[in-house]
Every structure is written in structure tokens, then in C-alpha cells.
Amino acid sequence: MLTTVQPLRHDQQTPACPPVLGLPSAPLVATRYRGLSLSSHFQPIFSIAHGRAVGYEGLIRARHADGTAEPPATLLAMPGNGRESLELDRTCRTLHVHNFARQATGQAWLFLNLNSQYLVSEQPDIGFTHNLLQSTGIAAHRLVIEIIESEVGDQAQLKRFISHFRELGCLIAIDDFGAGHSNFDRIWDLEPDIVKIDRRLIQDAGHSRRVERILTGMVSLLHEAGSLVVVEGVESEHEALVAIAANADMLQGFYFAKPQARINTGQSFANTFDSLLRGQQWQSVKRSADLRHYVRELEGLFQQAVANFAANQQFEQSSGLLFGDPRTARCYLLNEAGYQVSRNVYGAHYQQQMNARFAPLLCGDNANWSHKHYHYRALKQPGVIQISRPYLSVADSRMCITLSQTVRLGGTLYVFCCDLDWQEQ
Incomplete structure (x- = not known):
């Protein structure tokens, strides 16, 4: 049964919500927005070495009264200006943090997408996230703020907001890196803790040895910059093997788990990752044998x-x-x-x-x-x-x-x- 929470304006503090941590039976919350019911789904992010989920990305889901789904892209295009977009962005983040706090997640991270374009253009009060964390009992070090660096023209203002989140104790992730106008110079400048590789790159690397080498080189450069690397959009065993061979740190995608409202911490993926690591070692041996044969x-x-x-x-x-x-x-x-x-x-x-x-x-x-x-x-x-x-x-x-x-x-x-x-x- 879903509890209803009203949408928040930019100047409102988050509603009181007791920090219900480690109680899988706690009811989830939902909210209304322009006739739609909004709810949270979470997709796990897996550490390759640990063979388990170490974080979950909060994703918004919208439904009409008759139960039909509205695509997230359509929902996010509904606001008419920057202030309305910021309000919707905050409503989604509030929903995700409350629902994450109501589930058994141990010490796992919560990855939250932040519309950095409107955050910079509207220059809102920076106390919102601090209040949200206090009201839910989520420690700041468990929050990973995802931004798309190519969206923002005002780099200095973006750096100020990133500095604020770091002072809170949050981690910073660059999302969709490798797509559009992503630049390595912004990686050096912003110094993210985590970089998420755009899913298009793993799809292309799964079909091209040339792109696979590019992916490997990109991961190496990001490691040299001091960032952990997540490859997202992994949809097949082959893509998972390519990402592992490229020395990525974490994986996310439908091959492992689709987003769900309830976080399933009881499901073990140890055997899956043991099998993948053995497969990657076998592929490495096979490539060496192929080279010898050649x-x-x-x-x-x-x-x-x-x-x-x-x-x-x-x-x-x-x-x-x-x-x-x-x-x-x-x-x-x-x-x-x-x-x-x-x-x-x-x-x-x-x-x-x-x-x-x-x-x-x-x-x-x-x-x-x-x-x-x-x-x-x-x-x-x-x-x-x-x-x-x-x-x-x-x-x-x-x-x-x-x-x-x-x-x-x-x-x-x-x-x-x-x-x-x-x-x-």
C-alpha cells in the first residue's frame, strides 16, 4: 500500500519522515504531479570484485489513473520553465530518498540524478539536500549525486554546488560520460568520485574490438584521474565480459536486474560474478591462444x-x-x-x-x-x-x-x- 506525499515547492523543507532503516515491511511513499502518480524504482549497481550490489540508482516512474505508464522523458518535459523543472527535480529526489530510507539497504549508496542545468540557472537555496537527509536519517556519505557535466555552461557555478555537496559529505558522480560533448578536461576540473560510462559505449564495444580498446583506454584514464568507473546499460553476458576486461569497477544494467520499487537484498549474485570472472579469464587465455595460432x-x-x-x-x-x-x-x-x-x-x-x-x-x-x-x-x-x-x-x-x-x-x-x-x- 502506498502512502501519499504532496509535491514540494523549492522553498519547502521535506516533510517529516521517520528514518525506517532495515525494515523491508515499511510502506513506500508516492506523490501526485499533474494528474500522475509518481513512485520510485531502484536499479542495483554491482561491484565486480565484491559480486554484490553496492548502490542503487533512484529512478522515477509515473502512471495515469488507469494504470498506464508515462515515460520518464515525457514527465521531465512537462515543466514550463526552469523553476518548475527544479521543483519536479526536487520532488523526485525527495521521493527516492524517503523510499530508500524505508528499505533494508545496509551501507549501500543511493545514486540520485540531479538536474544540474536548472540547479545552476535557478541558483536555489543549497540547504535542501541537508534538510532532506536530516529528515530521513540517511547519512550524507551514502548519497551519490549524479550530474551530467555536458549540460552545464557555467562551470564555476557548477563547481560551487559540487563543493557544497562534498562539504555535506556526499559523493559526486558524472553520468553519461562518453556521450554528447563529454570532455576529459572537465573530469580533471570537477574531480568526480565516480564516473558512469554512457550505455552507448558498451553497446558499441560489444560489437567492435576497436571501440573495446577505446573503452579500456577510457577506463584507464579515469582511474588515473582518481575516479571509480561504472559501466551502465549492460544488457548481455558479452557486454558484461567486455566491461570486466576493460577493468571497470562496477556494472549496472538489465542483464543483472531491472529497476524495482522494492530493493531485494536477499538475492545473491556471487555465482553470477564468479562465472563472469572465469569467463573473462577464459577469453583472455583464448585470445592469447588465437594470437599464438595466428x-x-x-x-x-x-x-x-x-x-x-x-x-x-x-x-x-x-x-x-x-x-x-x-x-x-x-x-x-x-x-x-x-x-x-x-x-x-x-x-x-x-x-x-x-x-x-x-x-x-x-x-x-x-x-x-x-x-x-x-x-x-x-x-x-x-x-x-x-x-x-x-x-x-x-x-x-x-x-x-x-x-x-x-x-x-x-x-x-x-x-x-x-x-x-x-x-x-
């Missing part, structure tokens, strides 16, 4: 070329042994310091594919590749063939794999390198 036939030719060079000291002639395989792109020789001491030697078939737009990069004479993994790994294990992971070659801006191995001629150590063209699988 170069297996060439390893023998590469060993022959290296041995031939050690015996005859004719690098171009020795490289020619490798160009019978159409995957061979180029060969080049580095010294121990990483400097390229030979010209790039190309197979005839690959020369036909070379892109003149990258002409300034095609000549590797005297280039220094000491910072590349294929050089320092070869030096670390002398005489052992090293196989790199696929990477973008600066030589022609194409994906490749590099085979490398040390060769000692007299008292001088060299690294024999061979790049293989890597087509996205």
Missing part, C-alpha cells in the same frame, strides 16, 4: 630469418625469407639502445597497400623504438621470440603484431623485428 606458421620462418642473419649478416636478404607470407608487413633491425639501424624492408604485396598520407612516418631510419614493448621484452629474454599484442603502428597507422628476438653479432647485440598485418577479427 603467428605459429610464421614463427618457424622468423627463426630461419634470424639464424640466416646471424650467419650471413645480410639483413635485407634474411628478411626476404619472411615475405612469402602475405601477413608480413615489414622487417627492421634495432640496436641495443633501440635505434633503428636498417631501413624498413617491405614485402612487394604490402608496398602496394601503403598509404601515402602517412609518408612522413614511413621511413624509420635512426628512429628510436626503445620505449616499445617488443624491444625491451626482447632484451629481457635474449634469444627468445617475443610476440606483441595487437597495437597501432606509428609507421603506417595500421594495426599490427611484432615478432622480435635478439641477435648477437660479435660483441654487438641487435633486435630483429618483423611486423605482421593484423586485421580486426
